[in-house]
Amino acid sequence: MKEILKQIKEVVICGFKDAGYDEKFAMVTLSNRPDLCQFQCNGAMAAAKEYKKAPIAIANEVVERLADKAIFSKCEACPPGFINMNLSDEFIAGFVSEMAEDTERFGVDKVASPKKIMIDYGGPNVAKPLHVGHLRSAIIGESIKRTARFMGDEVIGDVHLGDWGLQMGLIITELKLRKPELCYFDENYDGDYPTEPPFTISELEEIYPCASGKSKEDEAYKEAAMTATYELQHGRRGYQALLTHILNVSVNDLKRNYEKLDVTFDLWKGESDAQPYIPDMVQKMKDDGFAYISEGALVVDVKEDTDTKEVPPCMILKSDGASLYNTTDLATMVWRMKDYNPDSIVYVVDKRQELYFTQVFRCAKKTGIVPADKNLYFVGFGTMNGKDGKPFKTRQGGVMRLEYLLKEVEDKMLEKIRENGTMNEEDALKTAQIVGLSAIKYGDLSNQASKDYIFDIDRFTSAEGNTGPYILYTIVRCKSILAKAGVDSFEGKILPAHSDSERGLQLELTKFMAALTAAYEDMAPHKICAYIYDLANAFNRFYHDTKILAEEDEALKASYLKLLWLTRNVLEKSIDLLGFKAPERM
Numbered sequence: 001m002k003e004i005l006k007q008i009k010e011v012v013i014c015g016f017k018d019a020g021y022d023e024k025f026a027m028v029t030l031s032n033r034p035d036l037c038q039f040q041c042n043g044a045m046a047a048a049k050e051y052k053k054a055p056i057a058i059a060n061e062v063v064e065r066l067a068d069k070a071i072f073s074k075c076e077a078c079p080p081g082f083i084n085m086n087l088s089d090e091f092i093a094g095f096v097s098e099m100a101e102d103t104e105r106f107g108v109d110k111v112a113s114p115k116k117i118m119i120d121y122g123g124p125n126v127a128k129p130l131h132v133g134h135l136r137s138a139i140i141g142e143s144i145k146r147t148a149r150f151m152g153d154e155v156i157g158d159v160h161l162g163d164w165g166l167q168m169g170l171i172i173t174e175l176k177l178r179k180p181e182l183c184y185f186d187e188n189y190d191g192d193y194p195t196e197p198p199f200t201i202s203e204l205e206e207i208y209p210c211a212s213g214k215s216k217e218d219e220a221y222k223e224a225a226m227t228a229t230y231e232l233q234h235g236r237r238g239y240q241a242l243l244t245h246i247l248n249v250s251v252n253d254l255k256r257n258y259e260k261l262d263v264t265f266d267l268w269k270g271e272s273d274a275q276p277y278i279p280d281m282v283q284k285m286k287d288d289g290f291a292y293i294s295e296g297a298l299v300v301d302v303k304e305d306t307d308t309k310e311v312p313p314c315m316i317l318k319s320d321g322a323s324l325y326n327t328t329d330l331a332t333m334v335w336r337m338k339d340y341n342p343d344s345i346v347y348v349v350d351k352r353q354e355l356y357f358t359q360v361f362r363c364a365k366k367t368g369i370v371p372a373d374k375n376l377y378f379v380g381f382g383t384m385n386g387k388d389g390k391p392f393k394t395r396q397g398g399v400m401r402l403e404y405l406l407k408e409v410e411d412k413m414l415e416k417i418r419e420n421g422t423m424n425e426e427d428a429l430k431t432a433q434i435v436g437l438s439a440i441k442y443g444d445l446s447n448q449a450s451k452d453y454i455f456d457i458d459r460f461t462s463a464e465g466n467t468g469p470y471i472l473y474t475i476v477r478c479k480s481i482l483a484k485a486g487v488d489s490f491e492g493k494i495l496p497a498h499s500d501s502e503r504g505l506q507l508e509l510t511k512f513m514a515a516l517t518a519a520y521e522d523m524a525p526h527k528i529c530a531y532i533y534d535l536a537n538a539f540n541r542f543y544h545d546t547k548i549l550a551e552e553d554e555a556l557k558a559s560y561l562k563l564l565w566l567t568r569n570v571l572e573k574s575i576d577l578l579g580f581k582a583p584e585r586m
Contacts, residue, residue, distance in 0.1 A: 001107035003517065004095060004510040005029075005039075008085070011069055012041055012062070019061040021047050028085075030511075037074065037084035038507065044081035055081025089496035092506045097493040099509060100566045106573065108513050110152030111520075118156045118336055119145050121348035122258070122265060125162035126250035127171055127208045130257045130402040132392050132455075136381045139441050140449050141348040142263045142579045143525040144379070150577060151520045156340060159254075161270030163247055164328060169229030170211035171246060172239055173221065175199070176228075178207075184238035193238070197245035201253045204246065230322070233275065243272065257403055262437060262579055274331035278323055281334050281369070282316060290367045291316055302362035311355070314363040329360050333369050344375040346523065351380025351450055379523050382452035384444065392455050410436040412461045413469075417586070431583045435469050436461070438580040442468030445578055446529035463586075466533050471575060474536040475582040478568035481548060485561055494566070495559040501538075501545040505563065508538040512570050516577075525578060532574045539567050 005028055013026040025043030032040070044059035051058065059077035066075045074086040099107040121141025124134055141157065148155045175198070176185050182198055183189045199207065215222040232239040251268055258264065282298070285291035290300050296319030303311045314326055336345060347357060357378045364370040386392045394400045414432035417423060423431060443460035447453040463469045482488055497503035515531035518524065548564065551557040572582060 001098060001102065001109060001513065003513045004087075005514060007095075008039055008071065008087070011066065011071055012083075012085075015062045015065040015069075016043065016047075018065040019058070021051065021058065021062070031084070036078075037086055039085045039087070041083040041085070042081070044077075044083065048081065059083050087507075089503060092503065092510060093494050093496040096506050096509045096563070096566060099512070099570075100490070100494060100562060103569075105150075106512060106566070106570055108150075108516050114152040114154065115343040116154045116156070116340065117148055117344045117346060118158060118340060118342040119148075119346045119348065120158050120160045121145075121346075122159035122263070123162065123349065124159065124254055125167060126254075126270070127167065127204045127246055129205055130254065131399045132384060132402055132405055133399065134402060135261075135405070135440070136384060136444060136449075137348050137350075138258065138261055138263045139444055139579055140379065140381055140525060141346075142261075143445060143528075143577060144346065144348065144523050146577045146579065147516065147520050147525070147528070151516070156267060156342070157265045158267040158269055158336075159265040160332070161247070161251070161254075161268065161272075163243070163250075163270035163272045164233070164275065165271070166225060166229050167208060167212075168232055168239075168243060168246070169225040169227070170215055171204070171207055172228040172232065172242055173225040174207050174211035174214070175242070184242050186238065187236075189238065193241040197249050198242075199245070199249065201249050204249055233323075247272075260403065260406055260437075262581075269332075271328040271332070274328050274335060275323075277331040277334040277338075278327055281331050282327075285316060285367050288367065295319070300363045300367065302359050302366060304362070311358060311362075314359040316363075325356075326360055326363070330364055330367075330369055333364050337370060337374070342374070344377060345370075346377045346379060348379045348381065351382055354378060354380050377523065379449060381449045382447075384455050385452055387454060387456060389454070406436065406440065409439055409457060409461060412436070412457055413439065416461065416463075423585075431586060434581060434583045435472055435586065438468030438472050438575070438582075440468075441578060441580050442471065442529060445525040446533070448526050449524065466529075468580065469586075471532055471536050471571065472582045473586055474539055475568055475571050475575075476584070476586045477543065478539070478564050478571070479582075479584060481564060482561065482568070484549060487561060488565065490558060490562040490565060492555075492558060492562070494563050495556060498556065499542075499545055501542040502560075502563070505535075505538040505542040505567065508535045509563075509566060509570060512574075516574075519577075528574050528578055532571055535567065535571060539564075 009026060009028045012028055013023040016026040017023055025047040026041065027043050028039055028041050030039060031037045044055040044062065047058050048055040056077060056079050059081045063075055063077045063083060066072065071087060071091045072085055073088040074084070076084050078084055119141050121137045122134070123137055124130055145155050145157050179198060183193065211225065215225055228239065232243060282291065285300060291298050294313065297315050298317040299313035299315050302314050315324055316327055317323060333345065336342060349357070361376045364376065365372065370376060384392050392400065410432045413436040414428060417428045417432055439460040443455065446466060459465070460467055461469060463473045497506055511531060515527055519527040546560065548557070548560045551560060575581060
């Protein structure tokens with residue numbers, strides 16, 4: 001189904017061409033003065049210079065050609081050369097009726113040329129619990145993934161675990177101190193290793209910070225951890241078996257916590273999966289003349305003539321031959337291209353890593369790891385801050401575990417639900433989880449990803465204002481009316497609007513396609529949030545102005561209910577793309 005702006009533009013193009021002007025001037029936008037009109041065209045101002053005529057004269061000529069078009073209820077020229085347009089109620093009603101007939105997609109067409117996209121988001125470290133710093137990557141990436149899939153792309157989500165490097169050596173070193181009798185530390189052991197891990201997730205989460213603290217105070221301990229890391233990376237059998245245990249225990253716990261966020265991944269690959277690709281990749285960079293030694297390290301130049309700021313070389317290996325994050329990320333691209341050959345790879349990461357990814361992307365393209373016709377995208381997100389404007393912390397000043405944040409928001413919602421006294425305890429608990437997740441996700445996603453934002457639990461859990469609970473409250477209100485009407489499928493068309501508020505709701509529904517297209521093309525979930533907030537406001541104005549169930553004209557009542565049904569479905573489809581759902585009641 002064609003977006004409404006495109007349909008209007010096609011008509012306006014005819015007006016410009018019929019009046020003898022180039023169609024390039026027939027640009028139509030939403031009005032920036034909705035009190036004057038719904039849509040506007042400023043093309044006459046641009047055409048005036050080329051045709052050496054007064055813009056108002058051009059606008060009048062175009063409007064004359066559009067006067068008999070049924071799509072408009074108003075089309076007029078206004079000084080100095082604006083063309084102001086209102087759509088006819090019949091056209092708007094016909095448009096939303098057509099949306100309602102498409103019960104799966106509500107008028108949104110899939111992209112003409114679907115792509116295969118890999119999204120790298122999440123990025124947790126094994127043996128460490130998820131904390132609030134992991135929130136934004138997970139929920140922004142999840143929404144981008146869902147939106148791209150809805151638009152028709154094949155999308156593969158990869159969590160990209162941090163499961164390599166010194167942190168593994170620290171865990172192995174501390175475990176060896178605590179349990180030296182384990183067979184993993186016997187270099188002469190040649191039997192099968194136990195299938196049960198020698199630690200629980202709780203023990204593992206305690207071991208790493210303990211080991212990390214020791215390494216900062218004890219140089220010999222740190223040296224031992226670095227040796228263990230080197231031996232692990234060079235294939236020591238017992239340490240490889242321990243890594244497998246660490247991964248299994250950690251991934252099971254991570255999956256449990258991501259499930260609470262309603263975030264899923266297709267691949268649970270990590271840095272360790274890239275290691276087999278590193279030697280050949282490095283050798284090829286050398287053979288092709290891209291990599292060279294600089295101050296003992298192996299680097300690739302990635303600066304470009306157009307750079308206005310310094311872009312340092314991309315380091316491939318340290319002077320001792322050890323690999324870095326750069327090495328691992330490049331090798332990860334190697335296997336992604338080999339195994340999946342995606343058209344694009346999207347990285348959803350902290351915006352402070354932009355220079356790093358500039359280096360890595362340029363190196364990947366320059367060395368041929370990623371072919372020229374493939375795309376690499378950096379979606380950088382800002383910081384989630386507390387009310388003090390600083391990165392969000394616990395009351396004790398530490399980094400808050402993600403599951404504690406979820407629990408805190410759920411408890412806040414549960415408290416509000418209990419105050420209402422409308423649900424039994426079991427239903428209240430379930431509803432608090434659903435609404436609490438909407439508060440967190442919408443509170444984050446309604447901000448442009450690249451911007452920092454304040455996490456305000458009181459504002460985010462409010463049922464008023466631009467919040468997740470407000471959107472859910474609107475959906476639940478729609479569900480309640482439909483339930484009272486005892487109907488959830490409708491014949492016939494939506495009738496032309498009978499009031500300003502109904503017209504406003506119908507007009508807001510027509511913008512659904514454009515909102516999703518913009519969110520998809522720009523990888524910008526906040527554009528979906530902005531749209532559904534406007535739609536929820538339009539519906540609530542209509543609801544307060546209109547006696548829906550008490551309407552005596554049955555045809556009009558049926559039209560109202562179908563409009564309400566479409567509103568509910570558009571809102572529910574939108575929040576699904578944002579990664580949360582609505583309860584049956586609140």
